[in-house]
Amino acid sequence: GIWSQTMETNLLDQLYKIQKKKILCIGDVILDSYINNKFIKILEEDPINVIKKKDQFYKLGGVGNVALNLKNLGISVDLITLGSLDDKFQVIKKLLKENNIRSKIFYSRDNITSLKERYYISNYHLLRQDSEKIINLKVSLINQILKYIKKNIISNSYNAIIISDYGKGLISKNFFYKLSKIAKKFKLKIFVDPKSKELSKYSGSFCIKANSKEMDIFLQKYNFCTDDLMDNRKKNLISKFLYKENIKN
Secondary structure (H helix, E strand, C coil): CHHHHHHHHHHHHHHHHHCCCEEEEEECEEEEEEEEEEEEEECCCCCCEEEEEEEEEEEEEEHHHHHHHHHHCCCEEEEEEEECCCHHHHHHHHHHHHCCCEEEEEECCCCCCEEEEEEEECCEEEEEEEECCCCCCCHHHHHHHHHHHHHHHHHCCCCEEEEECCCCCCCCHHHHHHHHHHHHHCCCEEEEECCCCCHHHHCCCCEECCCHHHHHHHHHCCCCCHHHHHCHHHHHHHHHHHHHCCCCC
16 A cells, blocks of 8 residues: 555665665674584484484674674674684684675684584574683773774764674773763764673663663663563653663663
């Protein structure tokens, strides 16, 4: 009908608008691995499943997935992340290159590639195994990254900054505090996918995209939960608390 055509036109108009934008993505990159297996048999002497590996493929995860999705929408994207010196990170570099994602990688000897391995049997998701290490970045490296970000903001007219925090160590409270000061100076809005249980860590954000579980953890501090957002009186109180944390949305 006419309504659906109008809605489609409006969505296309919005898409054309955002395609003119330039976004800076900062955060933890993850390597997503998908392993397809074939079911062979159940052992009689020990009742366990015997499976055989068929194939395996990799995808960009974490901030890499965010950057890829934006790029696939036709948006100009720059990515800043933390790298490691292991073989798995070579796969991430290859995927970034294959997808033409402009990236600046800062390396830490202490870091390992965050890996999420998903095991499937005949399209059934059996389990996921994670390998990760949470590191404390040296102040010298934090300052080096922030110096690069500031220089990049000056030479590029970004429309916004997206932070993908997966709690691996890059987005520390100290890092975010200094970054928010830079963003404020250049009138740049920061959008955050949060991981920390402390909302104050993201003080200075324009928008935080928390899932309901994360939001419940944030609101516990004020004796509220996400269900309270359906009550206008409680919602107004919650807005005031968020305002105190210096988070707009």
